[in-house]
Amino acid sequence: MKFDSARELAPAPESKSAATIKPQYELFINGKFEKPASKKYYHTINPATEERISSIAESNQADVDRAVKAARQAYEKTWKKMPGKERAKYIFRIARMVQERAREFSIVETLNGGKPIRESRDFDVPTAANHFFYYAGWADKLEYAFPNRQASPLGVAGQIIPWNFPLLMAAWKIAPALATGNTVVLKPAETTPLTALKLAEIIQEADLPPGVVNIITGAGATGAAIVNHPDVNKIAFTGSTDVGKIIQRAIAGTSKKATLELGGKAANIIFDDAPLDQAVEGVINGIFFNQGHVCCAGSRLYVQESVFDQVLRKLKDRMETLIVGDPMDKNTDIGAINSKAQLDTINKYLKIGLQEGADMYQSSCKLPGKGFFCRPTLFTNVAQSNRITQEEIFGPVLTIQTFRTDDEVIAKANNTPYGLSSGVWTDKGSKIFNLTTKLRSGVVWANTFNKFDPVSPFGGYKESGYGREGGLHGLYAYVNVK
Amino acid sequence: MLHWLQTKIFKMAVNGTLPDFSFSPHVDQVGIEERASRFTKRSIKNETKVNGLKLALNMIDLTTLEGKDTDGKVKQLCYKAMHLHDVYGGLPTVAAVCVYPSMVRVAKQALGNSGIKVAAVATAFPSGQAPRDVKIRDTKFAVDEGADEIDMVISRGKFHQGEYNFVFDEIAAVKEACSAARLKVILETGELVTYDKVRRASDIAMYAGADFIKTSTGKISPAATMPVTLVMLEAIRDFYYKTGKKIAMKPAGGISKAKLALHYLVMLNEVLGEEWMNNEWFRFGASSLANDILMQLMKQKTGVYQSPDYFSID
Numbered sequence: 001m002k003f004d005s006a007r008e009l010a011p012a013p014e015s016k017s018a019a020t021i022k023p024q025y026e027l028f029i030n031g032k033f034e035k036p037a038s039k040k041y042y043h044t045i046n047p048a049t050e051e052r053i054s055s056i057a058e059s060n061q062a063d064v065d066r067a068v069k070a071a072r073q074a075y076e077k078t079w080k081k082m083p084g085k086e087r088a089k090y091i092f093r094i095a096r097m098v099q100e101r102a103r104e105f106s107i108v109e110t111l112n113g114g115k116p117i118r119e120s121r122d123f124d125v126p127t128a129a130n131h132f133f134y135y136a137g138w139a140d141k142l143e144y145a146f147p148n149r150q151a152s153p154l155g156v157a158g159q160i161i162p163w164n165f166p167l168l169m170a171a172w173k174i175a176p177a178l179a180t181g182n183t184v185v186l187k188p189a190e191t192t193p194l195t196a197l198k199l200a201e202i203i204q205e206a207d208l209p210p211g212v213v214n215i216i217t218g219a220g221a222t223g224a225a226i227v228n229h230p231d232v233n234k235i236a237f238t239g240s241t242d243v244g245k246i247i248q249r250a251i252a253g254t255s256k257k258a259t260l261e262l263g264g265k266a267a268n269i270i271f272d273d274a275p276l277d278q279a280v281e282g283v284i285n286g287i288f289f290n291q292g293h294v295c296c297a298g299s300r301l302y303v304q305e306s307v308f309d310q311v312l313r314k315l316k317d318r319m320e321t322l323i324v325g326d327p328m329d330k331n332t333d334i335g336a337i338n339s340k341a342q343l344d345t346i347n348k349y350l351k352i353g354l355q356e357g358a359d360m361y362q363s364s365c366k367l368p369g370k371g372f373f374c375r376p377t378l379f380t381n382v383a384q385s386n387r388i389t390q391e392e393i394f395g396p397v398l399t400i401q402t403f404r405t406d407d408e409v410i411a412k413a414n415n416t417p418y419g420l421s422s423g424v425w426t427d428k429g430s431k432i433f434n435l436t437t438k439l440r441s442g443v444v445w446a447n448t449f450n451k452f453d454p455v456s457p458f459g460g461y462k463e464s465g466y467g468r469e470g471g472l473h474g475l476y477a478y479v480n481v482k
Numbered sequence: 483m484l485h486w487l488q489t490k491i492f493k494m495a496v497n498g499t500l501p502d503f504s505f506s507p508h509v510d511q512v513g514i515e516e517r518a519s520r521f522t523k524r525s526i527k528n529e530t531k532v533n534g535l536k537l538a539l540n541m542i543d544l545t546t547l548e549g550k551d552t553d554g555k556v557k558q559l560c561y562k563a564m565h566l567h568d569v570y571g572g573l574p575t576v577a578a579v580c581v582y583p584s585m586v587r588v589a590k591q592a593l594g595n596s597g598i599k600v601a602a603v604a605t606a607f608p609s610g611q612a613p614r615d616v617k618i619r620d621t622k623f624a625v626d627e628g629a630d631e632i633d634m635v636i637s638r639g640k641f642h643q644g645e646y647n648f649v650f651d652e653i654a655a656v657k658e659a660c661s662a663a664r665l666k667v668i669l670e671t672g673e674l675v676t677y678d679k680v681r682r683a684s685d686i687a688m689y690a691g692a693d694f695i696k697t698s699t700g701k702i703s704p705a706a707t708m709p710v711t712l713v714m715l716e717a718i719r720d721f722y723y724k725t726g727k728k729i730a731m732k733p734a735g736g737i738s739k740a741k742l743a744l745h746y747l748v749m750l751n752e753v754l755g756e757e758w759m760n761n762e763w764f765r766f767g768a769s770s771l772a773n774d775i776l777m778q779l780m781k782q783k784t785g786v787y788q789s790p791d792y793f794s795i796d
Contacts, residue, residue, distance in 0.1 A: 001722075001755040006748075012525035118523060277716045278513025313723060321752040330525040427508045447510050 028200035030070035031210025074211030084140035095132030114336030134454035135175035153181035155233035163189035259467025264420030267413035268298035296421035346395035419461030560592035562796035608699035653690035666694035684717035705735025734767025
């Protein structure tokens with residue numbers, strides 16, 4: 001079957017002019033945009049073109065101190081005393097303003113992060129708005145969330161978020177913190193600060209009391225300064241397992257609470273009685289969504305031996321139809337890898353896979369000359385002992401193994417230090433229940449994958465972290481209950 | 483004929499190509515509907531749009547299937563088929579004109595050597611509630627009158643009863659009666675209701691000798707939908723994987739807008755690939771689609787929408 005023409009559609013670019021990006025961004029502290037004490041700025045780029053798009057302030061210790069102080073003051077003076085229904089009004093306002101400026105947000109998200117505009121438009125931005133709406137609803141109902149108990153806020157929450165879903169992760173962190181009466185110092189990822197800074201503009205316009213949300217930019221050192229700050233009561237981190245471990249060591253012995261949402265190496269399991277075409281589609285979405293930059297990506301595929309050939313052929317044909325290229329084009333399925341460093345990591349793993357003797361298959365699409373791109377890739381002829389099966393690659397790379405029995409695949413799926421998510425594809429309900437009880441991961445999707453909803457909690461087992469975000473569970477992470 | 487049928491089934495059984503249809507693959511409703519809606523997110527612009535619209539025109543089976551059809555009406559339809567919108571210049575014709583068997587001769591004559599095919603609905607269309615010999619006779623009459631293609635209906639009642647062999651044999655028998663004419667097998671998916679049943683009926687039709695599988699008669703609602711068509715395209719793909727034989731697809735009924743037709747073409751292109759992107763392997767069964775496409779083509783050319791009054795309604 002030939003699919004060249006399916007990929008060769010006339011360009012359908014989203015307009016850059018529908019969003020404004022300032023040439024320089026300051027730190028958002030105490031309700032105002034302030035220059036950094038460090039006086040230093042760094043460039044943020046568009047990974048699809050490698051062009052600089054803005055200068056971003058780099059915070060030092062003094063900036064972090066200022067932000068934490070502002071958050072502390074706001075907490076003591078206004079926010080913790082404010083009735084829930086009043087807090088809710090602010091959060092609802094933020095939610096509505098994110099919705100109103102959805103197009104602008106999605107354009108900026110795509111320009112700064114490299115993800116396809118279709119995804120930022122249809123997933124990132126609407127889901128971010130939904131999180132604000134959802135937690136706004138909880139703000140005045142905490143007594144029902146914790147019946148017969150008293151929930152009180154923790155204080156100042158230090159929140160450090162990753163580059164794969166910049167705005168959405170900011171919403172995941174900020175919304176429950178505000179709903180429960182905490183104040184926030186948030187640091188977006190070094191490579192993708194722009195939508196968080198746009199959110200800061202909205203928060204300013206929404207007239208949130210100064211200091212309730214502070215957004216400061218910078219690299220790892222800024223994050224470390226937040227984690228180590230003595231006046232921060234809670235750390236919420238999403239990112240790599242390595243950094244998660246550093247954070248755990250840093251806060252050991254302190255009274256700081258923490259939730260960590262870390263890496264993953266999810267198993268996606270196809271049984272021979274599964275609806276195969278939909279399973280293949282789920283595998284494609286599971287691993288190629290957001291260029292595979294998803295902590296819960298279904299990066300290990302297990303296919304029951306009797307349908308392996310069929311599934312492999314279907315997968316390859318489907319991969320041929322994926323449009324890789326300009327993230328701003330509305331037809332693009334796979335955009336740019338987020339940074340040069342991440343592309344190097346992915347390429348390193350492709351090399352390791354080949355050295356390990358695995359068979360590599362990539363779609364035949366052409367890649368743009370500039371920017372950071374990677375073809376959708378799958379490896380067959382791999383084992384549990386291959387590094388590409390064990391380690392999180394965080395790119396569009398899938399390994400495929402076969403299995404014969406339920407017990408075998410459960411054992412293999414659990415044979416990983418991670419435990420964030422997994423997927424099961426079968427037409428048999430009893431098999432779904434059997435596996436969901438035995439798979440050691442925070443989320444198990446049945447006959448679907450990568451589905452998110454503000455109402456549904458998300459988080460990991462084992463080295464994928466602890467604590468839950470989203471849903472009622474997400475409130476626990478931000479309160480003391482008596 | 484019986485001998486031919488038996489030999490065919492025997493051969494398939496020996497080659498291991500004839501599956502047990504009660505084990506046709508299942509379809510996940512949520513998954514298939516989500517996938518189908520994804521095709522509608524493709525943004526089709528400029529030259530891709532113009533090429534797509536022209537291709538869609540060229541894939542239309544321009545249809546009139548009414549009790550009140552007359553020779554005159556059919557002749558007018560045939561003239562429209564050959565001259566869609568002469569003002570535009572360089573437009574393709576439609577693929578075929580689709581009529582009742584009694585109108586085949588008229589249509590054949592009117593279309594002359596235009597290259598446009600004549601398709602006839604046969605086998606007691608649209609209900610299919612007639613004995614097999616009547617259906618065979620209906621088919622043979624249409625073929626003798628000059629039909630290039632036969633659109634048959636399956637016995638949905640028998641299908642629902644689980645009489646898959648009956649349905650299979652009937653299709654094989656009609657195929658035999660078609661001689662050189664290509665056979666389109668209408669599943670009437672609106673009466674099958676579930677995607678699982680659509681898939682099973684598709685498998686039966688293809689293995690029994692269908693050249694096309696077709697969604698609907700146009701007399702039952704719902705007619706063609708994108709998810710149903712996707713189920714059938716995936717069945718065609720699996721059949722092709724297994725046998726190397728290409729089967730054509732015809733969604734019919736309910737496709738009256740150019741934009742929707744483009745969504746179908748995107749779906750076809752991404753499921754079966756470019757070898758299917760022509761009127762030998764894909765058709766739209768439609769009557770009002772042509773004018774909407776013409777209107778869109780004129781809009782692409784002139785930059786403004788014209789009144790429907792500028793487009794003939796034959």
